[in-house]
Amino acid sequence: MTHTTRVQSDAAGKATNRRFRHATMRDFPQMQRIYARARALMAANGNPTQWGTQFPRESVVLDDIAKQRAMLLVDEYDGQERILAQFALCPGEDPTYLNIDGAWLDNNTYVTIHRIASAGLVRHAARDCIKWALKHYGNVRADTHPNNKAMQHVLESAGFARCGLIQLLDRPTDTTRIAYQRHEW
Template sequence: MGSIASSRRFRHATMRDYERIQRIYAHARAVMAANGNPTQWGDSFPRESTVRADITEGRTMLLIDDGIDDGAESDGERILAQFALCAGEDPTYRDIDGGWLDDDPYVTIHRIASSGQARHVAYDCIGWVVEHYGNVRADTHPNNKAMQHVFERSGFIRCGLIALLDRDTDKTRIAYQRHE
């Protein structure tokens, strides 16, 4: 799980980061598909409108360092990972086949993706959220064994199953929570 290297830091994304964020999501979709999880994000998730809203509403967090970003215009930094940090009640989590650890206020981690330029960055992202917010919920696809492993190694408890509200098929997700 490890500590964050000294040059690594978190910041909010801006629209200047949009193209790099989209490339990272494309990379994540390809990695998921190659590892037995082709349907979680398919070939078009997250939607362009969601990515733009996450950025403009201050939800997209970036894990960055001072490395070279594969030739992209980067102002001397590269994006190692990104995620949406959503405060407040998530409507998707109202109905769960199982049970949450508690009903206390929480934040949700959504759409976490690695650029593939550094290892174990999901642990850094999750650790930062837990450290800053304490009560954190998340979910992942039943086929996403890598993310299930990351959540469980990060101290999250598997709470049950939820159904996505914005899909007609492939809606089931495994719900997790960690409360410090």
Template structure:
């Protein structure tokens, strides 16, 4: 069994990009097999978005070392500041305090609970976290709710023309 004590978080670099693309491809396949084929479709996130996340230091990796070789266990974009997609919500956010947003979270499938570890790390370091997911993404809804996130309502993505509804969540560590 893999020892979780050597897990660490770090910012992604352009050297990580090929592996990150493979992890996103794995996540798209997994979502499609589990009844959620449209959240990311065949092309989300776009390569330029992933590269911009890396350049802007938003791309965070959960990694470990096994047999002397680093493995990426999960990845996500951590976005500080106001998210324009969250300006309108059918429902209500918990508050209007400053927050960070988790976007584009994906697990490599190498270990269990990697996405949960990423979410818990964000809560520990930032306290007020918002995130959204597709109504068909039952796995992510379960993870978020088991991590204590409140379902705040529905938002509409502003960067797409179809399949735009997402369930919005927030957790604020007071």
């Protein structure tokens, strides 16, 4: 699945033709570098525990690729494809979202955005990923750590409603996340 987006400029002002595609195993090393960059950036900005030093685990990223949940925002720059951002797009009911201290906007079918990270090469890459998911799926949920002010800003500026708090099921501590939803249709 490849979807072309509008032509935009990168940080140096060069025109880029952004598109989305599924990640392949060939992309895994670069994806790991992008996640390492995101972990360091979160820690430097007051959010050292959301992903810590290990998340997302290698096995999770490999599973995302194998199940075609890993999506990449890419462009061509000086004749080479480069990854601008990545995320997991998870269809179906998310078990973590069954219990919420608050209320979802609706109980309709939705997709969830998880593990979003920007390579830091262009502005608004995470926003573009979220807009793409809304355009193609309509009803989107996401969550983020209370200390992740940057992602809260991205979601809220994209029109997501803060629906309440959820508790992660896959870890023993630091489990509270702010839950968001936007229903486009």
